[in-house]
Amino acid sequence: MRTLPPKDILIVGGGWTGLLLAKELGARTSLSVVVMERGGPRTTATYFEGMDELDYAIRSRLMQDAAKETVTFRPTSKDRALPIRQFASFYPGTGVGGAGEHWNGMTPRFMPECFELRSRTIERYGANRLPANHSIQDWPVSYGGLESYYTRAEQLLGISGKAGANPFDGSRSAEYPTPPQKAMYFSRLFSDAARSQGYHPYVMPSANLSTTYRNPDGVVRPPCQYCGFCVRYGCMVGAKAQPTNTLMPVIARQKNVSVQTGANIRRVLHEDGMATGVSYVDADGAEVFQPANLVVLASWTLNNTRLLLLSRIGKGYDPATGEGQVGRNVTHQATSSVNLFFERPLNRFMGPRPILSRSATWMATTSIMAPSISSVAHTS
Numbered sequence: 001m002r003t004l005p006p007k008d009i010l011i012v013g014g015g016w017t018g019l020l021l022a023k024e025l026g027a028r029t030s031l032s033v034v035v036m037e038r039g040g041p042r043t044t045a046t047y048f049e050g051m052d053e054l055d056y057a058i059r060s061r062l063m064q065d066a067a068k069e070t071v072t073f074r075p076t077s078k079d080r081a082l083p084i085r086q087f088a089s090f091y092p093g094t095g096v097g098g099a100g101e102h103w104n105g106m107t108p109r110f111m112p113e114c115f116e117l118r119s120r121t122i123e124r125y126g127a128n129r130l131p132a133n134h135s136i137q138d139w140p141v142s143y144g145g146l147e148s149y150y151t152r153a154e155q156l157l158g159i160s161g162k163a164g165a166n167p168f169d170g171s172r173s174a175e176y177p178t179p180p181q182k183a184m185y186f187s188r189l190f191s192d193a194a195r196s197q198g199y200h201p202y203v204m205p206s207a208n209l210s211t212t213y214r215n216p217d218g219v220v221r222p223p224c225q226y227c228g229f230c231v232r233y234g235c236m237v238g239a240k241a242q243p244t245n246t247l248m249p250v251i252a253r254q255k256n257v258s259v260q261t262g263a264n265i266r267r268v269l270h271e272d273g274m275a276t277g278v279s280y281v282d283a284d285g286a287e288v289f290q291p292a293n294l295v296v297l298a299s300w301t302l303n304n305t306r307l308l309l310l311s312r313i314g315k316g317y318d319p320a321t322g323e324g325q326v327g328r329n330v331t332h333q334a335t336s337s338v339n340l341f342f343e344r345p346l347n348r349f350m351g352p353r354p355i356l357s358r359s360a361t362w363m364a365t366t367s368i369m370a371p372s373i374s375s376v377a378h379t380s
Helices: 016-028 044-048 053-058 112-125 143-157 185-196 301-310
Strands: 007-012 033-036 200-202 257-260 264-271 274-281 287-297 360-363 367-369 376-378
Touching: 007 016, 007 274, 016 033, 016 257, 033 287, 112 143, 185 200, 264 287, 264 301, 287 301
Parallel strands: 007 033, 007 287, 033 257
Antiparallel strands: 200 376, 264 274, 274 287, 360 367, 367 376
């Protein structure tokens, strides 16, 4: 196994989390940082040169190939785990930018009560309504403690929105950096119908720019062209905030940060409770050891958990006994589909953030949100 020169910090995964951490470390320290990404490089020009719907939307070009590497699923703990060969409700990315390249750009803030879910539930329904083995907890931080970071992230990405449009939002220290996007025909239909029923529709905050914007790092991006190629695609003009057009321009100027592509991490190596680096298989199929003083796992949550288990780090969670921490409380957001048929064309192929031909509606205690269109409605 070939051994490379050591690095101070090694980051596994070149998506939003890994590249943002690398950018900040590169700006604030002189430490040597390497980001290890299993996929290849990507740029805005890559998307501009060709946007094949079959390739991107159906064959999932930007995503983890489930035919080669996947996750398993079992309905109950008594069933045999079987591999998922076609992702349908979550799409782990592959390549520089990760899933941040093919996300749809919706960026609402969590509401203040989301950080106090256990306390709010008990306050409203009483402690006796919660089962003995429940896992509902309050966050260790509050909305107020995170508010300044929300604002900083919105300025970095150039989020388009309007403060106060959502009557249930928490307090804000600054307006959104760019105005809301235009409401498309289908969005206006939804808004009119929601308003007639006593709801309060508004345009969803979005990482798709409504106007040209220069972020605090000096990165300039153009406005959205409302072409409809958002989710499952990389933005052809760079209007959608993606790691490749928001973080990589800064990283490219940092001499102490490098991005290693084609590196499929197999194990985190460790001695006496301390990580010493990772072993990975490179693009040629050779096994390589990259030493590092600090290893950060910043890939998809399930891949992080899998890597910890393969590396024999920590104790895996056992649902039968409730023991173990690795993989405990790992969960996934699922949405249900509602199909509606109208007498007139809706032209949903145009506009920001379409989800192909599917209308997904998510309902919570205080909100009704339709991610497949560019507006949401909240109950009064």
